[in-house]
Amino acid sequence: MNQRALRKTREQEGRRLDILNAAERLFSENGFFKTSMVEIAEAAEFAIGTVYHFFKSKEDIYISLIEEKMEDFARLIDARLAETASSQDKLGAVIRTKLEYFEQNRNFFRIYVSEWSGFEWTVKSAFGERCWKRYQAQLDLVADIIETGSRQGEFRALDPAEAAFALHGMLNSTIYLWILQPKPSGSLVAKSPSLLTLFLHGVAQPGNSRGTT
């Protein structure tokens, strides 16, 4: 009997995911406000009523989506960081992991970046707060890496939070550019080395590092 109960739970979980996946696609294509519950229900092949058995509101779907994906992502980053030693390598791992994750999760990226700038616009709730914390945690992680690197002389002395934000912006832009292109020209992860170099050493030609004016 327990077997059956388990299968049932598994099936329910599967349906929940079907809904989340359908929603992810629609949200990423049309945004939160231009996606209707009926559309989500249809895409997931359920009636609206059923969708409401799984999620208490449209916001709930949206937030659950973001939360679960962010958790995935955080886990992946943690795993990768565990395998590295120097701060430079850690940065490399962060860059590579982020590119890799969003290369696999193109749809989610639209949602992710749009929340970066406008969270309060879409959603305002306790759930929303949770997502935002997760976002922050991600950035703090990078700031910590940079701070450690600074202390150990690998990096220059700079504001770790600012540098972390800068890296974050650089990566998001890069991912965005890649996603914009109709034909995913080559892999995104492949850009990791050049991005790491850019962040570590900048664009200036070494040796031409004249004063800044």
Added chain:
Amino acid sequence: MNQRALRKTREQEGRRLDILNAAERLFSENGFFKTSMVEIAEAAEFAIGTVYHFFKSKEDIYISLIEEKMEDFARLIDARLAETASSQDKLGAVIRTKLEYFEQNRNFFRIYVSEWSGFEWTVKSAFGERCWKRYQAQLDLVADIIETGSRQGEFRALDPAEAAFALHGMLNSTIYLWILQPKPSGSLVAKSPSLLTLFLHGVAQPGNSRGTT
């Protein structure tokens, strides 16, 4: 009689701007979808009907807003670039001007970045296309600077478009971080030098530039 006609036109233009300003504040606080025409009208101290005499739709307000601000911004950048010679200085000017502009136009920033990632979501029209082109032009400008710098040996060889996007992302992140802070702690433009250095030379401690593994 012509004098009067002129004053009239001026007054009309003033009212138009009042509406745009009210809309800018509301859009930046609550986003496009959570701002209603009635709210805009009230904030601008007009009746709804009047607002529709100046703009043919809510989208029209939104797009006009973005277009006019972007034009301002583009003009400012062009002026500043005209005063510089080396590619490094040009980059410095772009950075300084962008920070300066958004330090003056905090409200607009929210709108600006949110459109960066989700233009198709908010608005889909010929007007929207125009704004997007302007966005692109801005990026191309920076890409050109970088390309020129590369050719002349100031910069390393790298993909100019990618580097331009990266810079764009870095700056947006930085501006965002600054705006997030409740107390505008110090000026934003003041961060220009360190950002230029970051983009030119990276975070690595010179001399510690070990290979990337």
Added chain:
DNA sequence: TGAAAAATAGAATACTCATTCATACTATTA
């Protein structure tokens, strides 16, 4: 099998708003 529980369905409800338009006001000028 058959009654109770669980899951699904989708029509009806209850809003929110963008936009329109007939009306009222204000300035202009003959």
Added chain:
DNA sequence: TAATAGTATGAATGAGTATTCTATTTTTCA
């Protein structure tokens, strides 16, 4: 001053849609 043109008004319209709720179908298991 009166007729005209130019502006401003805001109630009414209509479309869209999140959510609720009752009815139906399916599953469970004694």
